[in-house]
Amino acid sequence: MNQRIANSLPPGTAASTEKKNGAMISVRGLTKRLGAQEILRGVDLGVAHGETLVIIGRSGGGKSVLLKHLIGLMQPNEGEIWIEGQNIIGMNERQLGAIRRKIGILFQGAALFDSMTVAENIAFPLREAGERDPKVLRERVREMLEVVELEGQEQKMPVNLSGGMKKRVGLARSIIRRPKCVLYDEPTSGLDPVVSDSINKLIRRLQERFGMTSIVVTHDMKSAIDVGDHIAYLHDGQIYFHGTPNELQQTTDPILQDFMHGRSREELRVES
Numbered sequence: 151m152n153q154r155i156a157n158s159l160p161p162g163t164a165a166s167t168e169k170k171n172g173a174m175i176s177v178r179g180l181t182k183r184l185g186a187q188e189i190l191r192g193v194d195l196g197v198a199h200g201e202t203l204v205i206i207g208r209s210g211g212g213k214s215v216l217l218k219h220l221i222g223l224m225q226p227n228e229g230e231i232w233i234e235g236q237n238i239i240g241m242n243e244r245q246l247g248a249i250r251r252k253i254g255i256l257f258q259g260a261a262l263f264d265s266m267t268v269a270e271n272i273a274f275p276l277r278e279a280g281e282r283d284p285k286v287l288r289e290r291v292r293e294m295l296e297v298v299e300l301e302g303q304e305q306k307m308p309v310n311l312s313g314g315m316k317k318r319v320g321l322a323r324s325i326i327r328r329p330k331c332v333l334y335d336e337p338t339s340g341l342d343p344v345v346s347d348s349i350n351k352l353i354r355r356l357q358e359r360f361g362m363t364s365i366v367v368t369h370d371m372k373s374a375i376d377v378g379d380h381i382a383y384l385h386d387g388q389i390y391f392h393g394t395p396n397e398l399q400q401t402t403d404p405i406l407q408d409f410m411h412g413r414s415r416e417e418l419r420v421e422s
Contacts, residue, residue: 173232174199174331174363175220180229182215189215190226191387199330202357202364204378206371206409211384213367217333220365221253222246234330254329258336260320262308268295269304272323279327294322297359298352314345318352325356331363332356338373350376371410375399383409 173196180193189212197203207213218224219231222238231238238249262271272294273287281287295301298318308316317337324332337353338346350373356362368374374381375395383391383398383406391398391406398406408414 173197174201174234175365176230176232177216177220178230178232180216180219180231181227182212182219182224183227188387190219190229193229193384193387193389195382195389195392197331197363197365199363200357200361201379202353202366202377204366204368204374204381205384206368206374206381207384208409209369212387213384214335216384217255217335217365217367220333221250221255251327252330254324254327254332256317256321256324256332256334256337258339260308260316262311262316262319262323264308266308267304268300268306268308268311268319271308271319272326275323275327290326291322294326297325297356298322312345313341314348317341317349321352321356325360325362328360329362331365334364334366334368336368337366338368338370343372346370346373347376349373353377 175195175197177193177195180190181188182190193212193216195203205213205216215224219226220233222241226239229239233249233252236249238246241249263274266274269288269291272291273281276287276290291304292301295303298321300315300318300322303311303315303319308319311319321332321337334353338349341349353364353366354377357364364377366373366377375398378395380392381395381398382389385391385405391401391403398410401407
């Protein structure tokens, strides 16, 4: 199960099977140990093209570690990660660069450059890719600001933006190169319920407008239900549940019920 498979495979083998199945991302038997601690214990997960998958789970449970593996920032002890039919495990930096161009990332704190304007922040990935034409840069920035509903904010500095605006600018920067997939790390963290709802709707609009595949890591159950086509619950280093939001809401499983309602086992023992 955990045996590595070469990145270049003939038709009829695992790589072509992934493409036929419509999988954008497929994780198989992923294991990660940090010292004596086993963070991931055989994660199996699939994400179809154009799907929004939400990953939920307790703090420190390995959600961010899993995201880092998907873009090659961490290497597993065992397992495979297939992105559009290519196993990225063992790839060199040049090969990973081609994979990373398919994936945008919205970091938890938006990770904007404080010394750059909104326009400069959004245009940064294009400049890094070699685009120098001011007209092209202005037009692409204008388009992205329209997408995230921040028209006319090009010259503002990050210090003058609200938390929700920073998230939108960070998102505009992550999609300016039109990636096939966007990874969201706690996109509504630190935002009030109204702003969180607007970010959730924006994630959905991006999926509908560009057909982007999305993976959203969140603790916010309302966000998970609102944006997810499917929800995966990472528990004890493995995928404990994978299903639709409706299936999650209807479950009677005590572990899932405790997480959804924010109940600890200690509280339950006191109550009883």
